[in-house]
Amino acid sequence: xxxxxxxxxxxxxxxxxxxxxxxxxxxxxxxxxxxxxxxxxxxxxxxxxxxxxxxxxxxxxxxxxxxxxxxxxxxxxxxxxxxxxxxxxxxxxxxxxxxxxxxxxxxxxxxxxxxxxxxxxxxxxxxxxxxxxxxxxxxxxxxxxxxxxxxxxxxxxxxxxxxxxxxxxxxxxxxxxxxxxxxxxxxxxxxxxxxxxxxxxxxxxxxxxxxxxxxxxxxxxxxxxxxxxxxxxxxxxxxxxxxxxxxxxxxxxxxxxxxxxxxxxxxxxxxxx
Amino acid sequence: xxxxxxxxxxxxxxxxxxxxxxxxxxxxxxxxxxxxxxxxxxxxxxxxxxxxxxxxxxxxxxxxxxxxxxxxxxxxxxxxxxxxxxxxxxxxxxxxxxxxxxxxxxxxxxxxxxxxxxxxxxxxxxxxxxxxxxxxxxxxxxxxxxxxxxxxxxxxxxxxxxxxxxxxxxxxxxxxxxxxxxxxxxxxxxxxxxxxxxxxxxxxxxxxxxxxxxxxxxxxxxxxxxxxxxxxxxxxxxxxxxxxxxxxxxxxxxxxxxxxxxxxxxxxxxxxxxxxxxxxxxxxxxxxxxxxxxxxxxxxxxxxxxxxxxxxxxxxxxxxxxxxxxxxxxxxxxxxxxxxxxxxxxxxxxxxxxxxxxxxxxxxxxxxxxxxxxxxxxxxx
Numbered sequence: 270x271x272x273x274x275x276x277x278x279x280x281x282x283x284x285x286x287x288x289x290x291x292x293x294x295x296x297x298x299x300x301x302x303x304x305x306x307x308x309x310x311x312x313x314x315x316x317x318x319x320x321x322x323x324x325x326x327x328x329x330x331x332x333x334x335x336x337x338x339x340x341x342x343x344x345x346x347x348x349x350x351x352x353x354x355x356x357x358x359x360x361x362x363x364x365x366x367x368x369x370x371x372x373x374x375x376x377x378x379x380x381x382x383x384x385x386x387x388x389x390x391x392x393x394x395x396x397x398x399x400x401x402x403x404x405x406x407x408x409x410x411x412x413x414x415x416x417x418x419x420x421x422x423x424x425x426x427x428x429x430x431x432x433x434x435x436x437x438x439x440x441x442x443x444x445x446x447x448x449x450x451x452x453x454x455x456x457x458x459x460x461x462x463x464x465x466x467x468x469x470x471x472x473x474x475x476x477x478x479x480x481x482x483x484x485x486x487x488x489x490x491x492x493x494x495x496x497x498x499x500x501x502x503x504x505x506x507x508x509x510x511x512x513x514x515x516x517x518x519x520x521x522x523x524x525x526x527x528x529x530x531x532x533x534x535x536x537x538x539x540x541x542x
Numbered sequence: 543x544x545x546x547x548x549x550x551x552x553x554x555x556x557x558x559x560x561x562x563x564x565x566x567x568x569x570x571x572x573x574x575x576x577x578x579x580x581x582x583x584x585x586x587x588x589x590x591x592x593x594x595x596x597x598x599x600x601x602x603x604x605x606x607x608x609x610x611x612x613x614x615x616x617x618x619x620x621x622x623x624x625x626x627x628x629x630x631x632x633x634x635x636x637x638x639x640x641x642x643x644x645x646x647x648x649x650x651x652x653x654x655x656x657x658x659x660x661x662x663x664x665x666x667x668x669x670x671x672x673x674x675x676x677x678x679x680x681x682x683x684x685x686x687x688x689x690x691x692x693x694x695x696x697x698x699x700x701x702x703x704x705x706x707x708x709x710x711x712x713x714x715x716x717x718x719x720x721x722x723x724x725x726x727x728x729x730x731x732x733x734x735x736x737x738x739x740x741x742x743x744x745x746x747x748x749x750x751x752x753x754x755x756x757x758x759x760x761x762x763x764x765x766x767x768x769x770x771x772x773x774x775x776x777x778x779x780x781x782x783x784x785x786x787x788x789x790x791x792x793x794x795x796x797x798x799x800x801x802x803x804x805x806x807x808x809x810x811x812x813x814x815x816x817x818x819x820x821x822x823x824x825x826x827x828x829x830x831x832x833x834x835x836x837x838x839x840x841x842x843x844x845x846x847x848x849x850x851x852x853x854x855x856x857x858x859x860x861x862x863x864x865x866x867x868x869x870x871x872x873x874x875x876x877x878x879x880x881x882x883x884x885x886x887x888x889x890x891x892x893x894x895x896x897x898x899x900x901x902x903x904x905x906x907x908x909x910x911x912x913x914x915x916x917x918x919x920x921x922x923x
Contacts (some may be wrong), residue, residue: 282784312769317612328773328784333766335615336775337608338638344605346618347768349613350594352570356767377601512696530596537591 290484292443323390336542340370400474562697617765620749637676663907664717718830753781821850840914
């Protein structure tokens, strides 16, 4: 571990629970690098998660940390941030946690443009329960609950969150950590609802079942399938079809919830005095 | 306390509950509209920003309960209010609040169920849900107001108990109480006790968020942002807050959650006894039904029947001692409820044959009337 990052970890809580080859640790490192770059005060930063593999991350991180129930991380985080807007609030969630049981909270957090930074670890599967298909599993993918191939279609979660009103939406992956760190950093800088989909890998449950090779092969798959928004703009629709577009997908300054609510308080209290 | 026209107001129970929360120092309310509790949200949406607090209407009941816990961890005094179906939805996060020892107040203005039931029909059918609605094994504190004044006072009390014991506290109202209008005297600041949670001593270096420091077994609670950077989880955990699968650690936490409430029973349990000294029959009642009981007792006494009333203000933890005490003197206890006998069964278990226990149960959306009680008294005597 880089010495300058060690202070962000509860080293006594390591090693982590993630399986060998899992990319969640890579994403956590990018998150911590982004926090370091943004210079967030550890005492004034809260990391909130739901339930699932990625949601165990806060336990390893040396901040105020809140490991909640399945799917509700953004709802808990909403209470933290609204009650004390001085705190930096970061949500760590997975694709099962954040897009399925937590889907409603995700779109409403985005709609309010509450100043949260949500990092969604997308490994396309429910890992902690042993490999069931998630709303982010590709059509046709094998899982313990889709033995004949996934009948359902996955979300384009970045499009969904953008349409719901988030002010910053980006996608990165665990292969290109420099880009991912930067995308999370920009999310932390944005005053409003920031959403970063971070493609992770699950070699044990997703990769093995779908014959994607070993952990390095899955990272290589990410390298091959992911293209930047800029590169995509130079490709034909046919060339783009099988690709996953990364980078800042949406960024628009708009009024933030706690600032708007403070105006209500000021008006009420001003009116009374 | 001097009562003037300024501090005496005509108020609805729900409104009094909201004003009681303001008196107790509420900083944050999250809720989702549901009849017959909605006026609590409506009043607080107006009142909270006036006192610098925050109101947010969440996307659902589950989110409201989650937000209330999140806000409490920053040091805020928090509340949510709902009715039957919403109360069911809150249960998972209510259990989280119990295990993570997060103070908050949850109001359930009960309506007729099951399911969507009778939205504006009164009931007391959620008393057992209040006790055992979450999964797992934990104690619970639930208070039942019988007047609009008590909606105010017991809301303050509910906040105090939540802060003192680091736990969610339930205020189990019913539709009659929530929507009835009565004269309420708003106490001056200082008239009612207002309790704030104990924080760690400033400069505490080795703060353990789940380690009790005195015989109350309630650990001091630091707010997120105070500089202690601790971990909160719904998993069973040790005194550091970090999860453990060790049977001793898990068992010790569950045991302490129970013990901290048991050690506080004297301060938590509230009952009102009227005419029980010489009573042959004692009506054991709570919430709106206690008002009918009061009337029935008066009418029965006028007819020369020795009838008393034991009103359960705290229903959970169950006031077992008070019930046993009246049962030892009386021939029979009558437990009228707007349900099929949820508390009657608990009374019966507590009394263990020391007196006859008869229930009157209305599950049709009607309050139990004094005349139903008089009929029963006639049968029993």
